[in-house]
Amino acid sequence: MQLKDKTILITGGSSGIGLESIKHFLTEGMKVIICGRDGLKLQLAKSKFPSIATISCDITKEEDVSLMHQLVMSSGGIDILYHNAGVVSVNSLVEKTAITIATNEMETNYLSAVRLTSLFLPELAKRKEAAFVFTTSAVAYLPAAFIPTYSASKAALHSYVLSLRYQLRELYKNISVIELIPPTVDTEATKIFTSAKVSAERVAKDVVNGLKNNRSTIHVSIAKSFSYLHRFFSSLAFSIVNPKNPIR
Numbered sequence: 001m002q003l004k005d006k007t008i009l010i011t012g013g014s015s016g017i018g019l020e021s022i023k024h025f026l027t028e029g030m031k032v033i034i035c036g037r038d039g040l041k042l043q044l045a046k047s048k049f050p051s052i053a054t055i056s057c058d059i060t061k062e063e064d065v066s067l068m069h070q071l072v073m074s075s076g077g078i079d080i081l082y083h084n085a086g087v088v089s090v091n092s093l094v095e096k097t098a099i100t101i102a103t104n105e106m107e108t109n110y111l112s113a114v115r116l117t118s119l120f121l122p123e124l125a126k127r128k129e130a131a132f133v134f135t136t137s138a139v140a141y142l143p144a145a146f147i148p149t150y151s152a153s154k155a156a157l158h159s160y161v162l163s164l165r166y167q168l169r170e171l172y173k174n175i176s177v178i179e180l181i182p183p184t185v186d187t188e189a190t191k192i193f194t195s196a197k198v199s200a201e202r203v204a205k206d207v208v209n210g211l212k213n214n215r216s217t218i219h220v221s222i223a224k225s226f227s228y229l230h231r232f233f234s235s236l237a238f239s240i241v242n243p244k245n246p247i248r
């Protein structure tokens, strides 16, 4: 896919992987729009990258999303929707809070992606070359039991991506449906995790290369080894992801 002059909307582009990706997309000559909930974080991103557009939007709120859609459409629309916003919580399934945490993770990580995809699909359908990028995770395939409801939300998103790709394949040949599968990445979200982490820069570079090379699945670093290990040695893979010390 040719990236120059394309416009990308990055959900949750105000920190972590999304924020890091901005400069890589700008370097390719793209127009970048980001959204997030925290106005201060959006302002900081704008001061770092003055050419981007920022939109205050909670993707779990239908009215926010509808307003964002109107703003994006009135400023020329987009070619690529990069579903990056996500939340993760370390939690215990025996606590009563499990349902509250699971609801928030499912709404942010899964249902919001479904809503945004339906809303922007007619726009992407009109473009010569367009793409949806969905950020799942290595734990979509192999749950990390200390982030159980997050793992389940990413498994749901992975399953959705497979069906969306299948359904769009004949209808809209111009739209690529891409799954981005990072392992643990060094961001604010994982600061209490002690396992090995890849940099957000590595993820951003892989996303750009994946888009340029028309990849439908972008495994970052060891995420690919884990998916093979899981396929052939699932118990061993589960015990590697879930060792005795639960904070990984």
Ligand SMILES: NC(=O)c1ccc[n+]([C@@H]2O[C@H](COP(=O)([O-])OP(=O)(O)OC[C@H]3O[C@@H](n4cnc5c(N)ncnc54)[C@H](OP(=O)(O)O)[C@@H]3O)[C@@H](O)[C@H]2O)c1
Residues within 6 Å of the ligand: 011, 012, 013, 014, 015, 016, 017, 018, 035, 036, 037, 038, 039, 041, 057, 058, 059, 060, 083, 084, 085, 086, 087, 088, 108, 135, 136, 137, 138, 181, 182, 183, 184, 185, 186, 187, 188, 189, 190
């Ligand atoms: N870090 C990892 O190890 C890792 C591994 C695999 C996959 N991932 C996935 O990669 C993506 C980015 O993760 P990250 O580590 O970069 O996280 P991060 O640093 O915590 O950034 C998350 C971004 O999402 C935004 N966000 C969260 N909830 C939102 C909502 N309801 N509406 C709009 N924006 C929202 C945040 O901004 P506001 O808080 O201001 O809204 C922030 O900009 C996520 O989908 C995550 O699940 C991360």
